Structures are given as structure tokens and as C-alpha cells.
Amino acid sequence: MKPAPFEYYRPETVDEALGLLAEHGSGAKLLAGGQSLVPTMNFRLAQPAVLIDLNALAELEHIEPDGDALRIGAMTRQRQVERSALVAERAPLLHEAVPFIGHPQIRNRGTIGGSIAHADPAAELPVVMLARRARLHVRNRRDARSIPVDEFFTGLFATALGPEEILVDIELPAVPPSTGWAFDEVARRHGDFALVGAAAVVTLDDSGRCRDVRLVFSSVGDGPVLAHEAARQLEGEIPDDAAVRAAAGAAAERDVDPPSDIHASAAYRRQLVRVIGTRVLARAVERARNGSVS
Amino acid sequence: MSQQIPISVNVNGTLYERAVEPRLLLSDFLRHELELTGTHVGCEHGVCGACTVLLDGDAVRSCLLFAVQVDGHGLVTVEGLAPDASSDRLHPLQEAFREAHGLQCGFCTPGFLMTLVAFLEENPHPSEREIREVISGHLCRCTGYQSIVEATKIAARRSA
Ligand SMILES: Cc1cc2nc3c(=O)[nH]c(=O)nc-3n(C[C@H](O)[C@H](O)[C@H](O)COP(=O)(O)OP(=O)(O)OC[C@H]3O[C@@H](n4cnc5c(N)ncnc54)[C@H](O)[C@@H]3O)c2cc1C
Ligand code: FES
Ligand code: FES
Numbered sequence: 358m359k360p361a362p363f364e365y366y367r368p369e370t371v372d373e374a375l376g377l378l379a380e381h382g383s384g385a386k387l388l389a390g391g392q393s394l395v396p397t398m399n400f401r402l403a404q405p406a407v408l409i410d411l412n413a414l415a416e417l418e419h420i421e422p423d424g425d426a427l428r429i430g431a432m433t434r435q436r437q438v439e440r441s442a443l444v445a446e447r448a449p450l451l452h453e454a455v456p457f458i459g460h461p462q463i464r465n466r467g468t469i470g471g472s473i474a475h476a477d478p479a480a481e482l483p484v485v486m487l488a489r490r491a492r493l494h495v496r497n498r499r500d501a502r503s504i505p506v507d508e509f510f511t512g513l514f515a516t517a518l519g520p521e522e523i524l525v526d527i528e529l530p531a532v533p534p535s536t537g538w539a540f541d542e543v544a545r546r547h548g549d550f551a552l553v554g555a556a557a558v559v560t561l562d563d564s565g566r567c568r569d570v571r572l573v574f575s576s577v578g579d580g581p582v583l584a585h586e587a588a589r590q591l592e593g594e595i596p597d598d599a600a601v602r603a604a605a606g607a608a609a610e611r612d613v614d615p616p617s618d619i620h621a622s623a624a625y626r627r628q629l630v631r632v633i634g635t636r637v638l639a640r641a642v643e644r645a646r647n648g649s650v651s
Numbered sequence: 652m653s654q655q656i657p658i659s660v661n662v663n664g665t666l667y668e669r670a671v672e673p674r675l676l677l678s679d680f681l682r683h684e685l686e687l688t689g690t691h692v693g694c695e696h697g698v699c700g701a702c703t704v705l706l707d708g709d710a711v712r713s714c715l716l717f718a719v720q721v722d723g724h725g726l727v728t729v730e731g732l733a734p735d736a737s738s739d740r741l742h743p744l745q746e747a748f749r750e751a752h753g754l755q756c757g758f759c760t761p762g763f764l765m766t767l768v769a770f771l772e773e774n775p776h777p778s779e780r781e782i783r784e785v786i787s788g789h790l791c792r793c794t795g796y797q798s799i800v801e802a803t804k805i806a807a808r809r810s811a
Pocket of ligand 2: 691692693694695696697698699700701702703712713714715
């Protein structure tokens with residue numbers, strides 16, 4: 358099918374984009390990479406009256422250090438993130454996860470900000486953001502604020518972004534020493550949305566006990582799901598094989614409430630949480646012991 | 652009266668200037684406005700890969716772009732692959748597809764070619780696994796993929 362008619366704007370600055378957004382209100386949609394929005398417009402599931410194309414906003418396309426943290430502009434293509442040496446060095450979890458997003462042809466257009474704002478429960482990037490305690494920097498016409506990721510994802514395809522706000526920048530904080538990381542997922546075919554995806558970030562203390570654990574899953578809830586119970590079980594413990602398996606088991610039993618759909622049953626997804634959860638935790642622990650950073 | 656926006660776009664080395672309605676998909680612009688019907692349309696939601704073209708050198712889905720967005724940019728479509736439109740000579744990858752039976756009905760072929768041209772440019776000596784990974788973004792209902800993988804290997808070998 359073809360999209361319904363709309364009015365098209367291509368602002369040159371973020372200020373101009375914010376002005377247009379305020380002016381046109383809820384009838385307007387922001388167009389980033391278009392890899393989620395345009396299919397829904399083609400099928401007329403979305404029929405915005407006004408489209409504000411963010412693709413001319415060079416100020417939102419950058420990957421740069423900010424002290425020990427890393428800043429990525431919202432309009433940075435997923436493919437640029439994948440190829441960035443700085444991302445590989447400072448955010449290897451993100452580096453490991455991006456190739457799982459669709460296909461290269463999709464990542465050539467799809468943006469980091471678009472995926473986060475879209476908040477698909479099956480998507481990789483929201484999981485990484487939650488695991489890495491990202492801060493999401495957003496602006497409206499008058500103000501700027503930064504939202505801790507724990508408050509950002511609020512439900513199915515829903516975020517804390519206000520109707521007149523644009524996500525401008527993603528900040529990944531520095532990670533402490535003795536921190537390891539891992540991302541993995543299971544999909545029917547390479548490039549398909551994950552049946553279950555998982556990210557782990559583990560920080561060990563001097564005695565080899567878990568000081569901090571972040572375990573996050575995709576496709577098992579309304580958004581990315583942080584496994585609180587699994588983390589609580591591991592913190593303060595030596596993460597040996599049995600402890601890691603038990604924590605992933607706790608995640609499967611208590612942290613997630615997976616859906617049944619045509620792709621997989623809830624029971625199968627729960628089993629995947631156990632298996633992939635164990636895998637990413639074990640890998641993260643191993644990397645933490647070898648002194649990697651996430 | 653719907654909005655009409657002037658665009659100028661370089662396709663296969665030729666500059667085209669047109670006025671387009673914002674909702675016109677790039678795939679339809681190529682096929683209906685420019686009559687470059689080599690770019691095929693299978694699904695219009697980014698899944699089948701038949702509409703893949705090169706935008707400033709990168710393989711992208713033309714069904715997920717509006718024509719207004721490529722104003723000032725450069726495109727290559729399957730029509731731009733052969734070295735000389737007036738002769739029968741093919742691009743080496745097209746040649747390899749012919750030899751290895753990398754196509755049957757040919758519906759999916761333009762998309763595969765565009766993805767693989769960009770891929771081989773970046774990675775001239777890919778492993779079979781890498782080839783299979785990059786074509787996972789394309790659907791073919793005829794060949795079973797095996798002969799497409801084979802054709803890609805032949806093209807890669809020849810460019811060595
Ligand atoms: C075939 C196919 C396979 C895919 N597979 C995967 C996959 O495996 N995993 C995955 O995660 N994704 C997948 N995707 C989706 C892809 O990653 C999209 O790029 C991503 O979800 C949206 O990013 P975008 O830049 O394309 O945003 P768009 O589609 O342009 O926008 C998405 C939404 O976010 C809003 N938005 C965009 N940018 C901003 C901003 N800066 N501030 C506020 N709101 C904004 C838009 O208004 C829109 O509502 C796939 C897509 C296709 C077509
Ligand atoms: S028509 Fe564009 S991907 Fe299928
Ligand atoms: S050759 Fe017929 S779909 Fe691929």
C-alpha cells in the first residue's frame with residue numbers, strides 16, 4: 358500500500374525542528390531512519406498529517422567522548438555505531454549488540470535514537486541502554502532535560518518522551534574497573550527480531566564477588582525487562598557456574614512474563630531466558646575477571 | 652492541492668529534476684517517474700529486499716525512503732551496474748549470477764545484486780558465512796539461495 362498524504366518539512370537545526378513540532382502538535386511525526394515508521398505509514402497504520410524529517414540535522418550525528426563517558430547523537434546511523442572504533446573501545450556491549458539489528462541495509466538508515474524512541478520490546482538497543490544505565494538527553498522548544506534510562510521505557514512502544522520533545526543525545530557513563538559484559542539472542546533466522554535477547558553487565562569487587570549486576574531481556578514484556586531478582590541473588594556472591602545458573606533461573610521464574618505468539622510460546626521464551634541469561638552472565642563474569650570494560 | 656517539492660537527484664550518473672508529492676516512495680519514483688523498472692517492489696515494509704538500491708554507496712531499501720529525502724544525493728540502481736548500457740556486457744557479479752544460475756524468475760535479483768555489489772566492495776574476500784549473513788536481508792522464492800551464494804563466490808574469486 359501507499360502512505361496517506363502528509364506535509365513534509367526538513368529542518369536544518371534542532372531548534373527549527375522543535376519549533377515545527379510545537380507548532381503542529383500531535384498531528385506531527387518525527388522521521389529518523391524511517392525503518393520502523395515508514396512501514397507503518399505504508400500500511401496506513403500511521404497517518405501523520407505532518408512529517409518532520411530529522412535527516413538534515415548534522416548536529417545530531419556524532420560519536421564522541423565526554424570525559425570518561427561516551428556521547429552518541431540520536432541521528433547517528435546504527436551502521437556508524439557498529440563501525441566506530443570509539444564505540445568498540447568504550448561501549449563494547451553496544452558494539453556486540455548492534456549487528457543483531459535487522460540487516461546491514463536496515464542499519465545503513467536506522468538510527469540509534471529512532472530505535473530507542475520507538476521502544477519495541479523486541480529491539481536490541483533499549484536492552485543495551487538499560488543494561489548500561491544510559492542517560493537520554495531530550496529537548497523541547499524551551500528546555501532540555503536528561504532522563505535516566507530506568508525512567509525512560511514506560512510500556513509497550515511507550516517512553517517518557519513528551520509530545521513536543523526530541524531525543525537528541527545518548528550518554529553512556531564510564532564503567533568501573535573489573536566490569537564485564539555480553540549480549541546474545543535467539544532468532545528464527547539471522548536478522549529477525551529476537552525471540553529472546555539478553556544483555557549482562559557485571560562488576561566484581563576485589564574479592565571476586567559481584568558488586569553490581571545488570572541483566573536485561575528483550576521480547577519478554579512490554580519493553581526491555583530488567584531482571585531485579587536475578588541481580589539481587591548474585592550481588593555479594595561469588596558468581597560461579599551454579600550461582601549464575603540459579604540467577605538466570607530466578608529471572609526466568611520471577612522477573613519475566615513472556616507473551617505467547619506465532620513465533621514462540623511463553624514456556625519456550627521462559628526456557629530461552631534461562632539459557633541465554635546463563636550464557637550472557639557467564640560471559641560477562643569471565644570478561645570481568647579478565648579486566649574488560651563494558 | 653497537495654504539496655509538490657522540487658528535487659534533483661543523480662541516478663546512475665544522470666541528473667534528474669522533478670517535482671514530487673512528499674508521500675511518493677523512492678521505489679515508486681524510480682519505477683514510475685524515471686521508468687527505471689529494474690528496481691522491484693515486493694513488500695513495501697523493508698523485509699523482502701527486492702527494492703534495494705545504493706544511496707551514496709550504501710545499500711538501502713527504496714520502499715522505506717521518500718523521494719523528497721534523496722534530493723541532492725546520488726543513487727545507483729540495477730540499471731547502473733553494466734559498464735555500458737548500449738552493449739550486452741554485464742557487471743562481473745551479474746555475469747557470475749548468470750553462470751551459477753543465481754536466478755530463476757529474477758524478481759529478487761536486482762535487490763541481491765545491489766546488496767552484494769556494496770558488500771563485495773567493502774569485503775572483497777568474504778567467507779561463505781558472511782555471504783549468507785548479508786543476503787539474509789533478501790527473500791528469494793526460486794533458487795534456494797545456494798546458487799546465489801555460489802555466484803557471489805565466483806565474483807569474489809575473479810576480482811582477486
Ligand atoms: C526488515 C527490518 C528488520 C528489522 N529488524 C530489527 C531488529 O532485529 N531489531 C531492531 O531493534 N530493530 C529492527 N528493525 C527496526 C530498525 O532498527 C529501526 O531502524 C528502528 O526501530 C527505528 O529507528 P529509525 O531511525 O529507523 O526510526 P524511525 O522509523 O524514523 O522512527 C521510529 C519512531 O521513533 C520516533 N523518533 C525517531 N527519532 C526520534 C528522536 N530523535 N526523538 C524522538 N522520537 C524519535 C519516530 O517519530 C517514530 O515514531 C527492523 C526494521 C526492518 C525494516
Ligand atoms: S519492497 Fe522494499 S523491502 Fe520489500
Ligand atoms: S529468482 Fe525468483 S524470487 Fe529469486
